[in-house]
Amino acid sequence: MRDDYWRRENYETLLRVADAAAERGLAGYADDCRLRERGLRAEAFAVLRGFIAGAVEWPLERRAEVTDWLLGLELHHSQAFDLVPHPLRAGLVGSGASW
Numbered sequence: 001m002r003d004d005y006w007r008r009e010n011y012e013t014l015l016r017v018a019d020a021a022a023e024r025g026l027a028g029y030a031d032d033c034r035l036r037e038r039g040l041r042a043e044a045f046a047v048l049r050g051f052i053a054g055a056v057e058w059p060l061e062r063r064a065e066v067t068d069w070l071l072g073l074e075l076h077h078s079q080a081f082d083l084v085p086h087p088l089r090a091g092l093v094g095s096g097a098s099w
Contacts, residue, residue: 011037013080017073026066028054029088036082045087052091067093 018033028051035044055063070093073083084093 009079010081013077013083017077017080017083024066024069026051032085032088033083036085045085048085048087049091052088055092063092 014033014037018030018037021027021030021033028047032044032048032051035041035047055066058066070084070088077083
């Protein structure tokens with residue numbers, strides 16, 4: 001874990017969320033969280049783009065379930081400011097408007 005004390009809670013939350021995402025079969029999102037926790041933003045966003053590309057092909061029910069889970073994370077972990085980064089919000093969460 002990175003040693004920026006002022007962001008420690010954010011990094012810890014990213015790791016917990018990564019574990020929870022992996023348990024839900026969201027390996028790409030889990031990898032994204034782990035890479036962002038390590039400060040590897042460019043690599044994380046590359047992984048996230050691949051995750052989103054696959055996720056938009058999921059059945060509607062699965063996309064809605066994952067979107068609900070992601071927004072719930074954001075709501076319940078307000079100390080973590082980047083659980084749903086912009087590419088994910090625009091690419092998967094935001095696509096709910098077209099459902």
